[in-house]
Amino acid sequence: MATGRTWQHERRLGYLFVLPATLMLVAVLIFPAFITLKVSVTPEGGSGWNLTLIHYQNAFRDPVLLRTFKNTFAFVAWSLVGHFVLGLGLALALNQALPGQTFFRLIALVPWTIPDVVAGIIFRWVLNPIFGCLNPLLHAIFPGFPAEFQWLSSPTLAFPSVIFANVWRGYPLVMVMLLAGLMAIPRELYEAAEVDGAGRVKRFLHVTLPGLSTIILIALALDMVWEFRRFALVLAMTGGGPGTLTEVLSTLVYKSYFQFFTFEYASAMAILMSVVLFVLSLPYIVLVGREQ
Amino acid sequence: MRHKRTLWTELTIVAIAVTFLAFVAAPAGAQVKIRFQTWHWGEKPVVNALEAYQQEFNRANPGIEIVRDESRYADKESVYIAQSQAKVAADIAHFLHRAIPLLADRGYIMDLTPFIEKEGGQKFLAQWDQAALEVCKYKGKIYCINDYVNPLALLYNTVHYKEAGLDPNKPPTNWTEFLDYAKKLTRAGRYGMGLIGARQEGLFMRLNPWFWGAGADYLTPDLKRSALDTPEALEGFRWYVELFTKHKVVPPGVIEQGAQEVRTQMALEKVSMNVAVIQAPLIIQAINPNMKVNEVMAAAPIPAGKKRVTSVEYGMRVISAYTKNPEEAWKVYKGWISKDVQLRNFKIYGVISARLDVKSSPDIANHKFAKVYAAQAPYGKIEPLVPEWPKIGDAMITAVQEAFSGVKTPEQALKDAHIATNRALGVQ
Numbered sequence: 001m002a003t004g005r006t007w008q009h010e011r012r013l014g015y016l017f018v019l020p021a022t023l024m025l026v027a028v029l030i031f032p033a034f035i036t037l038k039v040s041v042t043p044e045g046g047s048g049w050n051l052t053l054i055h056y057q058n059a060f061r062d063p064v065l066l067r068t069f070k071n072t073f074a075f076v077a078w079s080l081v082g083h084f085v086l087g088l089g090l091a092l093a094l095n096q097a098l099p100g101q102t103f104f105r106l107i108a109l110v111p112w113t114i115p116d117v118v119a120g121i122i123f124r125w126v127l128n129p130i131f132g133c134l135n136p137l138l139h140a141i142f143p144g145f146p147a148e149f150q151w152l153s154s155p156t157l158a159f160p161s162v163i164f165a166n167v168w169r170g171y172p173l174v175m176v177m178l179l180a181g182l183m184a185i186p187r188e189l190y191e192a193a194e195v196d197g198a199g200r201v202k203r204f205l206h207v208t209l210p211g212l213s214t215i216i217l218i219a220l221a222l223d224m225v226w227e228f229r230r231f232a233l234v235l236a237m238t239g240g241g242p243g244t245l246t247e248v249l250s251t252l253v254y255k256s257y258f259q260f261f262t263f264e265y266a267s268a269m270a271i272l273m274s275v276v277l278f279v280l281s282l283p284y285i286v287l288v289g290r291e292q
Numbered sequence: 293m294r295h296k297r298t299l300w301t302e303l304t305i306v307a308i309a310v311t312f313l314a315f316v317a318a319p320a321g322a323q324v325k326i327r328f329q330t331w332h333w334g335e336k337p338v339v340n341a342l343e344a345y346q347q348e349f350n351r352a353n354p355g356i357e358i359v360r361d362e363s364r365y366a367d368k369e370s371v372y373i374a375q376s377q378a379k380v381a382a383d384i385a386h387f388l389h390r391a392i393p394l395l396a397d398r399g400y401i402m403d404l405t406p407f408i409e410k411e412g413g414q415k416f417l418a419q420w421d422q423a424a425l426e427v428c429k430y431k432g433k434i435y436c437i438n439d440y441v442n443p444l445a446l447l448y449n450t451v452h453y454k455e456a457g458l459d460p461n462k463p464p465t466n467w468t469e470f471l472d473y474a475k476k477l478t479r480a481g482r483y484g485m486g487l488i489g490a491r492q493e494g495l496f497m498r499l500n501p502w503f504w505g506a507g508a509d510y511l512t513p514d515l516k517r518s519a520l521d522t523p524e525a526l527e528g529f530r531w532y533v534e535l536f537t538k539h540k541v542v543p544p545g546v547i548e549q550g551a552q553e554v555r556t557q558m559a560l561e562k563v564s565m566n567v568a569v570i571q572a573p574l575i576i577q578a579i580n581p582n583m584k585v586n587e588v589m590a591a592a593p594i595p596a597g598k599k600r601v602t603s604v605e606y607g608m609r610v611i612s613a614y615t616k617n618p619e620e621a622w623k624v625y626k627g628w629i630s631k632d633v634q635l636r637n638f639k640i641y642g643v644i645s646a647r648l649d650v651k652s653s654p655d656i657a658n659h660k661f662a663k664v665y666a667a668q669a670p671y672g673k674i675e676p677l678v679p680e681w682p683k684i685g686d687a688m689i690t691a692v693q694e695a696f697s698g699v700k701t702p703e704q705a706l707k708d709a710h711i712a713t714n715r716a717l718g719v720q
Contacts, residue, residue, distance in 0.1 A: 129545035130562060153489075153547040155699045239491035242547050242697035243690045243705075258370035260682045261394060 033274075040267035055268035064244060065252065065269060069276075072249045075163060075234075076227045082167030083223055084216075087174030092208075094175075095182045105179075112172035120236025123165040127151040152238055155245055162237050162246050169233060170226075174219045181215035182208070214287070221284030228277050249273050323354075324620045329361035329382035331368060337574065341640040349627055356620045361385075366492075369394060376400035381612040383621040384628075386439075389427040389606040390493070393679045396430045401610040403433040407622045424646040427606050427674060436608035437629055438646030440637075443604040443668035444497055444567050445591045452477055452564035463592035467505075467531065470595040474541035477564040484541035486554035486563035487532070489696050491689050494551035496675055497603040498567045499692065503528035504673055505597030510684060510713070511676045518684075518713035520706055528597070530702045533695040547693050559583060567594060569605070570642055570665040591664040593671075604672025606646070638662070644669070680716045687712035 041051040059065055094105050111119070126134050129148045138145040151161045185208065193203045209216075231250035234240065240247035240255070253273065257266035328346070332338040346358045361382040363371055369391050375381040381400065395401045408416055417425060420438055428436040450460035456476045464470035474484030488495045506528030509519045519525060536542040543549070543562060555572055557563040559579035566572070577585040594602050609628060611621045627633060634645035638655060644666050645651055651669075656662045675681060691709035694700040700708070 124548065128548060130543055130557065131560075148544045150544045153545050153697055155697045158697075238548075241491055241690075241693045243694035243699050245697075245699065255686065258367060259686065261370075261373065262683075 036267045036270055039264055040271045042264050044262065044264050046264075055265045056272070058265065059268050059272055064247075067244065068247045068249055068252045071159075071245075071247055072228065074159070075166070075230070075248055076224055078160075078163045079166045079170060079227045079230075080220055080223055082163065083171045083174040083227075084220060086167060086171040087219070088178055090171070091175045091178035091182055094179055108175060109172045111169050112176075114169065116169065116230070116232035117236045119165060119169040120233040123161070123168075123233075124152065124237050127161055129153070153242060155242055158238055158242055159246050162234055165237060166227070166230060166233055170223065173226075174223055177215055177219040178212060181212045185211040214291075217287055218284060221281060221287070225277060225281050225284070228273075228280065323357045324617045325357050325359045326384060326615075326617065326621050326624045327361040327382035328358050328384050328624065329363050329372070330386035331363045331365040332386070333360050333362045336578075338641045341637045344636065344640070345628060345633055349624060353623065356623065358624055373398070373400065376612065376614065379614040381614055383612055383615040383617065384609050384625055385612065386607065386609055387436075388493070389608070389674055389677070390681060392427060392430055392435055392608075392610075393677050394682075395610065396433070396435050397679050400613055401435050402613045402615070402618065403435060404437065404611065404622075404625075405434050407626075408434060408437075411626070419647055419649065421646045421648060421651065421669070423670075423672070424606050427677065428608060430677070436610050437625075438606050438608050439629060439634075440607040440643045441604060441646045441651070441669050441672070442569050442607060442643065443665055443672045444501060444569060444594065444602050445665050445668050446565060446594050447558070447568040447572055447589055447591050448565045449558070449561065449588055450590050451588050452482065452561070456564075460590060463590070464595045465593075466595050467502075467597050471535075471539060471541070474535070474565065475539065478541045482561065483543045483557075483563045484565060485535055486549070486557050486566040487536060487542045487546050488549055488551055488554055489536075489546035489693060490548060490550040490553070491686075491693070492550050493685075495689055495692065496685060497551075497569075497605060499532050499688075500603040500673065500675070501567060501594045501601060502532045502597065504601040505594075505599055506531060507598045510688070511678070511717075515676050515678055517717060517719050518710045520688075520710035520713055524598075526703065526706055529691070529695070529706050531597075533692065533702050536696055537698070546696050555579065567603075570644060570661060573661055574642055586660060589661075591661050593664070593668060600671050601673050602668045602671050604669065604674060606674070607643075678717075683716035684713045687716065 040055055041053060042048075043050060043052050043054065090108050094101065094108060098104070114122070126132050129135060129150050134151070135145070135147055135149050138149070139147050150157075152158050189207050189211070190203055193207050198206065229250055230248065231254065234246060234248050234251050235254070238246040240251050249269070250273075253266050253269050256262050256269060260266075328342075330342065332342060342360070346360070349356070349358050363382075363385065368385075368387065372381055372385055372387075372391075372395070376395075376398070387395070392401075417434075417437070421441060424438040424441050425434075428434055428438060446463060448460075448463060453460040453473075456473075456479060458473055458476060464473045477484035488498045503525070506524050508522060508525035508528040511517065512519050536546045543557060549557070551569075552575075554563065554566055555568070555575050556579055558566050558568075558572075559576040561583075573585045573589050573591075576589065577583065593600070609625060611618065611625060615621045629647070631647060631649050634647050634650045635653060635655065637643055638645060638650065638653075642659075642662065644656060644662060650656070651666055656666050675685065678684075687709045690712075691700075691705040694708075695702045695705040699705075
């Protein structure tokens with residue numbers, strides 16, 4: 001009896017402990033999400049409970065939104081590739097016992113410490129055809145390179161330029177996770193493989209990659225979710241231009257809500273974006289669930 | 293345990309006492325705080341004018357305190373709307389004419405008619421430029437009284453003119469002359485003209501004089517449909533775009549250039565001409581203190597096309613519909629638009645007041661730049677004041693950028709903007 005009472009008391013105490021966090025979650029996440037959902041099914045300029053799906057219907061017919069979805073997927077995919085290649089390469093390099101290892105690890109982390117909007121402004125100025133520093137540098141190395149080359153104003157180079165800036169800004173997250181994974185792989189496995197005659201490539205393919213597989217999946221899943229929401233960097237660098245060539249979902253939702261003041265349509269787009277994000281993050285959720 | 297309880301009891305008593313004393317010790321005539329919102333609080337020299345008024349008003353009105361409330365130019369409307377939805381908007385806020393229909397339609401700003409009636413109604417309003425006042429009127433109500441009028445003019449570098457063999461006292465008066473000047477000025481790593489192509493309001497201000505100058509308009513006279521499918525619209529649009537794409541008198545990277553970037557290009561002598569606001573000489577001077585702006589720069593009317601027209605921007609303050617202190621807010625408002633304050637504002641940051649007595653004062657009539665700018669006001673025109681303007685404007689910026697970058701031909705870009713404009717207006 002006494003044990004049962006203690007158990008019940010502990011259970012209540014447990015609920016009490018999670019209550020502040022739960023209330024916080026409700027206040028900052030569930031309530032706004034509910035409001036956004038409600039606004040998305042409210043007629044334009046309307047209120048109350050007279051609901052409609054017209055904004056979702058409009059969204060599925062909106063060529064700008066469809067194009068922006070394509071842009072966003074391309075932006076996320078290329079960013080992920082860049083983050084992975086650069087992150088893995090640097091993680092492998094920084095995992096070597098070299099002099100100044102800690103210093104280089106810190107340096108490699110610097111882009112991660114720079115806020116999105118600042119990174120956007122930095123790259124906008126670096127790539128500026130007149131006052132930027134990239135053109136003079138390239139011109140000095142390759143004298144035939146145009147001194148006032150246009151990067152962000154070019155329809156073919158604007159998007160790759162934004163992706164390049166995003167790769168630079170975001171690779172440290174993947175790098176840190178992979179570095180942690182590399183450090184956790186037992187040295188003995190490499191020694192055993194070496195004794196068996198495995199070369200560098202074989203050791204990488206048969207020891208390193210399998211040892212990192214879970215971390216790689218988690219890192220890329222997390223990165224994908226974050227890159228899908230990337231906003232300030234794009235806004236600061238191009239504002240979605242030239243035209244709508246670099247428009248991504250988050251900038252479109254922002255524009256629709258805060259510049260066009262079409263709250264209902266913007267909310268519908270935000271909900272659609274959340275659904276896609278949820279689907280994309282399913283592998284991560286499943287993986288974490290399995291781990292637990 | 294007992295000791296701990298005593299300590300907690302003592303602390304609680306002290307806390308209650310302190311709170312009680314704080315209330316009791318508050319000044320008998322508690323001050324009404326009026327939040328005065330503008331993006332200029334952190335911007336010299338405008339902030340000097342704001343602080344001068346704040347200090348002067350607070351000293352003269354012990355019961356009211358003007359409190360600074362900072363907004364940002366880029367998202368002033370969205371932040372104000374969010375604040376209004378939460379009913380915590382600043383008592384007085386600074387906007388440009390485009391915001392009035394947006395805010396009035398949502399009921400976020402106060403109709404000032406009752407205050408104006410108390411001040412003498414039409415006689416009181418007669419002190420202001422009537423064309424400017426029109427933008428404050430919406431659906432039969434008056435939501436503001438203009439603060440300043442900001443027409444655009446052609447700002448040019450006289451030294452560059454001389455170097456290119458042009459007479460600085462004879463600026464271009466029509467499009468043909470202008471193009472000829474721009475081509476001659478495009479030399480030695482310099483460009484004849486600075487243009488805005490970035491996604492910002494400033495783009496319209498610079499595009500409009502040419503667009504309207506060709507006889508074009510954004511909408512039909514009844515404001516119900518797009519008028520971007522006219523030959524005049526294409527002519528004005530092409531003219532602006534081809535300065536960059538065909539005539540190459542504009543620096544590269546035009547899509548990245550906002551108003552401030554173009555002013556920087558002018559300050560660093562990369563461009564020789566710019567369609568600019570009256571504050572531009574002061575800003576250019578601040579960017580390049582070595583340039584003797586008053587000697588080097590000169591202003592002239594924007595070269596005329598089929599019509600002589602320029603962009604004008606009207607700045608105004610509005611009072612929040614949710615202010616708890618409307619009378620005090622009006623007192624602050626009235627003080628800010630008074631003759632003395634407006635004249636001082638001109639002296640501090642060179643902006644032209646919409647007050648007729650200030651606009652015609654000797655200070656403006658004798659000022660090198662102000663007299664040119666003030667003379668442009670009668671030719672000033674604004675974009676259509678419709679709530680759909682943000683969408684229409686965005687479609688137009690998209691078209692300009694697409695044509696600048698060669699993604700589309702000017703014809704196709706404008707055609708798409710026409711379709712988008714009609715869609716925004718709900719035209720099937």
